[in-house]
Amino acid sequence: MKKLLAMGIALAFSHPVFATLIVNEDFEGYADTTAMQANWGGTGLGTLDNGFGNPGQSAAHPGGAVNSWQGSAFSLTPAAGAEIVLTADIYDDGTSANERMTVGLRNGATPLFEMGHYNLTTEQYHVRVLNMYGGENWVPLSPGLNGAGQPAGWNRFQATFTATSLTVTIDLGADGSIDGTFVSAGAPSASPFVDLRFGGPSNLSSAGGGASFDNISLEVIPEPATLSLLALGGVAVLRRRR
Secondary structure, X not given: OXXXXXXXXXXXXXXXXXXXXXXXXXXXXXOOHHHHHHHHOOOOOOEEEOOOOOOOOEEEEOEOOOEEOOOXXXXXXXXXXXXXXXXXXXXXXXXXXXXXXXXXXXXXXXXXXXXXXXXXXXXXXEEEEEOOOOOOOOEEOOOOOOHHHOOOEEEEEEEEEOOOEEEEEEEEXXXXXXXXXXXXXOOOXXXXXXXXXXXXXXXXXXXXXXXXXXXXXXXXXXXXXXXXXXXXXXXXXXXXXX
């Protein structure tokens, strides 16, 4: 061991990544819909479901007018060295491929992002990206992943926005296994996201019935700093690499 230290050993490891949590909504703790709408707006059609969630309580939505986050103001633009991550659980009842139910981020139409259920094709799980990245307007989240054939259950959607690309994944059953992935390369919009919402995309109705939403989170994750541990002559020196 002394010989190895004398020769010098260089080790690199990642510093813990600290995220800035903007929204962390599990719908627990609300007594009723009025209390929920204090954070999600009273003009939307979503209601509190205190008997069903993943787990616990959730928000039920019939489609149509969306509920927008009112809990705190934010203005987010993907920047180099950081990620904006949006995560949400959406319940699929397994009986209809005609739903229009999504979770989205936007600033009007520039930029505009939606992920969730849309009835454009037999692949029910869709993504919409306007005025940023590749600009895809309602495309299947993962080609061949047919939502109509999936059993009822909670599915976890996650979107990661960076300075060069957008990646969206779906975890069927929210069991930790990724079942579909969508990637859109390009640049984000210069305008920031200022609105987080759930319900009918662009206030569209849902002919196939409603859906439930739970565990909606929005966070900014900085690029992890890397520390270099250099052992020279038995003396360990920490150096931060930027």
